[in-house]
Amino acid sequence: MISSELDAAGVMDPSLREAYRQCREINARDGKTFFLATRLLAPAQRPAVHALYGFARRADDILDEFDETRGDEERARQLQQFSTQLFNSLVENQVCADDPTLTAVVHTARRYDIGWQLFDDFLASMRMDLTVTDYPDRASLERYMYGSAEVIGLQMLPILGTVGPREDAAPAAAALGKAFQLTNFLRDVDEDLDRGRVYLPADELAAHGVDRDVLRWCQTNRRIDARVRRALQEQHAITRRVYAAARPGVAQLAPASRPCVETALKLYSEILDRIEEIDFEIFAQRATVGKGRRLAVAGAGVVRAWGARLRHRKE
Template sequence: MTLTASYERCRRLNADHGRSYYLATLLLPPWKRRHVHALYGFARYVDDIVDIDDVDDSSGGTAGRAAALDGLTAALGVALDGGPAEGPVLPAFAHTVRSFGIERADIEAFLRSMRTDLAVTRYDTYEDLLVYMEGSAAAIGLMMVPVLETVPGAEQAAREPARELGRAFQLTNFLRDVSEDLARGRVYLPRRDMAAFGVTEDDLAGPAASGALRELVAYEAGRARDHYRRALAGVELLAPSSRPCIRAAYELYGGILHEIAAAGHDVLAGRARVPRRRRAAIFARHLRAASAARRAERRVPAGVR
């Protein structure tokens, strides 16, 4: 696969599976956009490898998934060491990693968490879940920092807010996707929290949430909002042309929490979605700032010509 085709494959993965996030990426300068798509495409591709589907399993079960993940990890190592990049997403991902000096430790942390999904389907405490999210979501946030760029000298300071935003996004997804995850054999609501609120796994399989489950979801949504709050200061550390994208993503994902609350925290009756009109309004609100920032980047300061 050519590099251009690989970037296009990653873009399609983002457009098809991460609609809110894809909408936010349209606020980035085009040259940054494809690299963000490469990160998303790689993450989605790996996630698809480890996804559990006991109803239609054509991957050879857990052993087959582990072998596929081993093969991808080995191929990625070859690509990052300067060898050929094979497969639909690796050419774009490896090119982005090399172009921006993305830390291999962050990539390895992500792959470790994805491997965890092959064996671990329940988490006893929120602290245990945070360890998982450190690799699966926080690591993606860290990979994003070099691509988005920061104001001079803020690279390290921007890393912790990026971690927090990754955690916020993923916890939001966990709350939205309780039914979907259960169908794959996974539960991301910590067992200790479930016990504290009197929620059992049988409660997660119903057509509507019980009062106890609604209270639990509201509690976990509060945790997600804490992560969002801790991430917010990091936006100003980013390059101006990247801020509208992240602000829009912040509002779009935060809007999912708003929709969950508006439904009385019943996450079983239907999948929470930000209405199309509201998504469009968020995009439009940040489009002017994105356009102005791109124009400013194109200007060459006097004395630098």
């Protein structure tokens, strides 16, 4: 399968093919919902999407991969080295370092004209995770999410293609990236606390009488406090509104790419449904969309994707 995708994308160099193959493996292993959605793209598009995922995951692993020997200073050094290697390869045209995620993403960036600034903004938000553990208000969280989530949507746009000017589709693409991340923030409060982080605006939590100590109580006792439930309900409603802002952007994409994005949007938004169905008891269980449901949604997407490709060939 990967060979046919790389053939379709015109990637023939053996070392480059291996770099893309490793990015695909990372995506399949660590981003199952996202990977499932990419299967709905045309084969020629998939390697580039895997490269973007592999790059983002590599940066995330530098920050969060458990290793007692690496303190924050060492993580900061490794992240800066990663950033410098990307800049040297993408901007200064130096030979890529021996890192398949960089090799693949630089090739993708050049092929689709994805600017350095988007990668720099992403890495700036990753650096914030080294020192920032709380966000006092919505504005500070928005600054973080621009680099950590919105730029992902912007990086994807040239790969997905648009029916009009790319800049017209950019706001919705950015909103979708933000919606996905807000969903993760709600689902993963428990896990993020273990990493010493809270990705919910402190002032909005405080309005319901919630602070880090209250969240820790919920984690220790594995049950939700009424105040926390009300705070999460508010965050849930905000996230729904972001999805509503992002949804019209699907129609701005190239028709062949719409089934992929529609599927990702549907599956991620259903995580919000699961959170609601478990009555926000996110400290007792993880809100997930079952494998059967994921396959059913993806199956419907396959039908739409094939139809879109057939129509494209007739035009």
